[in-house]
Amino acid sequence: MAGKLMNAWAAAGEKPDILYWVGCAVALDDRAQRIARAFTKLLDAAGVRWGVLGTDESCTGDPAKRAGNDFLFQLLAHQNIQTLNAYEVKEIVTTCPHCFNTLKNEYPQLGGTYIVWHHTQYLYKLVKEGKLRLPDTANGEAVVFHDPCYLGRGNGEYEAPRVLLRKAQLHLQEAPRSRDFSLCCGAGGGQMFKEPEPGRKDINIERTEELLALAPKRIAVGCPFCMTMLTDGVKHAGQQKEVRVQDVAEILAERLGLV
């Protein structure tokens, strides 16, 4: 157990190795909370000393920014930067690619410069350093990874989640539209919080159908919004019994018997 709230670390006069920025969707959505549980168990297994902000964490401002409200974005961003700087945070890992992009690329101009990792990148680093050992027993279950736009296309990270899934002995499949030509789940740019414009089809249905055509046992995601959209898509197709939508961290934790 090497996880504490940041104010507990501060009270003990210590600093954690890394701040885990949970992100609203992971912290507040009942299903997505399991991502945080799985991820922190992996951190514990690797002996990482981590901190969380708890009630001091708030939205990075990303949904407001993408929806055109730069005021609200900057208001939240400045407040978060004040919090992070007060704890003298240097390194951040987050389970949300939208938080990841905002913290990494958009906070520096506002006075918040940190080393920022997406959790799949950080887990891959722990594996490379030998701190996190993945099971070598064969599993071979078919899994397809859905690239989050803000991790893949937006920030060029395609390998980390794939290497982790392969190292966890799963049979990794590729969707016809994958990596830099992956198809969005339909949640980005504020879409998560509004009704879609009139059209023939919902984007998450289009994407889920493409993934289900590969007949995977699991759909792996790296974003809580993708998780919601694709889970809905799988339900829409009536395949929620056959196909599980899981975060990469959940799959790894499960393979290691941590959950």
Next chain:
Amino acid sequence: MNWIPQIAFILVLGTALAIFIYHVRLLRRTILLGREAPLPGTSAQRWRQMLEIAILQGRMKDRPAASIAHWVIYVGFLVINIEVVEILLDGLLGTHRILAPYIGILYNIMTTGVEIFLGLVFVAAVIFLWRRNILKLPRFHTAEMRGWPPLDANIILWTEIALVVALFFMNASDQVLQQRRVEPYIQAGTFPLSQWAVPLLSGLSDDALILIERFSWWAHIIGILAFLNYIPFSKHLHIFLSFPNTYYAPITPPAQQDSLPQVTSVVRETLGLPVSGQGDGTEAPSVLGAKDVTELTWKNLLDAYTCTECGRCTSVCPAHITGKKLSPRKIMMDTRDRLEEIKRTIHQKGKWEPDGKSLLGDYITPEELWACTTCGACVRACPVLINPVSIIQQLRQYLVMEASQAPETINVLFVNMENNGSPWALPSEKRLQWMENIIT
């Protein structure tokens, strides 16, 4: 009376270049109506980006068939333009095949290269016409591709065919005249393609052949000069603008969206934080976001003029794929159409005066803007680094921050974020829920 064609040539060339330069300057002036844009990164990084994306066409290969045909026309354009250098010199000096005596064997290599590409460009242009008009690739037949845009595309391809056909007959008739040792048709060049047309022409008189040769020569050069003056009004501008556009495209991560500096000042003041960055020479624009093209950055406007309407962006757009009204290509074409309107006013009146119309509203509707997921697929798909999302975002900023016209649920989102620091109306204590039995 040898000097009459020379004078005619100089007049034609001079007029064509003068008109072209006028329109290039007008175009530049129109683009520079846009706002200043930050330019992060070093010039070395930018040159590399231009080399990879524009010169080496690093992204064209995403669609192999189009890429091969495009490479042929691209290289063909460069190779055939070597011949055009000679045509210009001959026209100015009243000579015929002036390079031949000076460059020896290189002349045969040059004419061979030109002839090979005459054939290849012809085939590639026919393939493009076939894909567009007979195969009817879906991306060439969306809603915005009606009227002028497909006509523009076909004019370009037919012009290219006409230009190579003119050179073909010029070379073919020249060869017969060379064989007959007619003055001034000196023995020069090898013509692996047009030699096949020699038997076809060998029955004609010297005069008829000279007429064909001269007509083809003039048709080619006048065709090129006319085409040059057509380009500023055509999607074909990409043959010039792809290079500056890839040079000036951001080298930052595609998902990064810069904060508005004038908002930063206000927010920092509100929070009682020291306000920095005053008086650094960059005038903060008064309008938040953009309603018209003049409020976009000049790079957005360069993007619009660089767009060649290939539609790769629209074909990968999740909103478009699922039948929404949004088409990233239309965003670029609308921006350009609005710019053309402004450009015409500058041409007629000497300056730009607001006409009560705007990009947002008169060209692009909120419905299109709100359909965007900001996934960046369009940005990735563009072979010349055009960014439709940047324009969409700035128009959204105007809608939200200036016009207060966000969709109702988006306003709920804003209220939640303000009150609860999260997109949902949930108490912050819920952030501790997942940690039960995990955190001590």
